[in-house]
Amino acid sequence: MRLEDIELRRQDESFLNGLGAQRIPDPTTAGDFTRRFEPEDIVDLMDAVNEARQRCGNNSRGLLTQSGH
DSSP: OOHHHHHHHHTOHHHHHHHTOSOOOOHHHHHHHHTTOOHHHHHHHHHHHHHHHHHTTOOSSOSSOOTTO
16 A cells, blocks of 8 residues: 555545544554654564464465565
C-alpha cells in the first residue's frame, strides 16, 4: 500500500475489518512513522512476519523476502 492510498482505505469498512482495526493512521502520521525505519529494522520486520507465518502452519515461501536471500 502506498501512503497515497491510506486516505481511501481509512474509509473502507471491509479493509478495516480485515485488519481487525477500528481505524488506521492518516497518511502524514504513517509517513512520519515509516521514515524512521533503518534498513536493519525492515529486515527484522520481514523476519518476524515470516516466522509468524511459519508458526501458523503456512509452509510456503516467506510473505516478505529480501533481495539476494
